[in-house]
Amino acid sequence: MFLTTTRVLSGLDFIALSGARNIVLSSTVVVRTSLQNRLGGYLADLPYASGMEMWLRPAAHGDVGVIAADQAVYRAHAGNMSSEPSREQDLLQRKPAIEHFLNNSAARLTNADHLRARLHHVLALEAVGRASAAFSERAMESSADLSRLVVSFDPNVQRTRRWWWLACKRVLGLRGWQRVRPAVEWLISVSRNARR
Incomplete structure (x- = not known):
């Protein structure tokens, strides 16, 4: 789901909008280096869902600005990680990614x-x-x-x-x-x- 207007969402609104899937293309994101260093990067043990989890983390710490304009070009090819998982693998990894995010961010979420x-x-x-x-x-x-x-x-x-x-x-x-x-x-x- 892509937003069609430029706006600022509360972190909770962004998390709700995600709908348990990754709605962020990594090449289009800007995060404060200090926050990214504090929160960490991708979870190596969840290669198909770590992007979703990683972009939920900053949303637990503040608002998310969305610029409704082309920011990058995404090239799909046979080696894309997003094209690799089976129907089951994708879902099986998203649940622990959600759990990891919520367990580590619960103190910041009301x-x-x-x-x-x-x-x-x-x-x-x-x-x-x-x-x-x-x-x-x-x-x-x-x-x-x-x-x-x-x-x-x-x-x-x-x-x-x-x-x-x-x-x-x-x-x-x-x-x-x-x-x-x-x-x-x-x-x-x-x-x-x-x-x-």
Whole structure:
């Protein structure tokens, strides 16, 4: 998610906006050297999620300015770290990154427990979406693995519409889902257009 206006966000607003994912391209960041030295750099044991965690840390110490203009050019290639993790690896690393951030910044955050619950919930919802996509792509083992992650991130997600939708797909089975999928997707698009 990119902001379209230049503004200053409170650190808590930036953390909430992140939604348990990295929204910062490293080449576009300016941080006071003294603060960066005090907070440290990337976590070597979390190569896919350390950027997210590292940019949350300064937000716990102050406001975040956002300049809504091109700051750099990002080149995607086969060696990008962001293109390496599997669906599961990415999510599996984001949870400990969130925990590391919150455990080390809790004293500076007035709502650390609420924030932890919210970030875990957001992460679990993303895992449900990925499990559903994996099911539709016939990657059943990946879908099952992601479903187990959902429950470990936030069991309450099992009460959401997304989880119910995935459960319905599983009851139908792959063949049944493939048969009804066009009609379901048509109904979803009609519903979305009606809301506009």
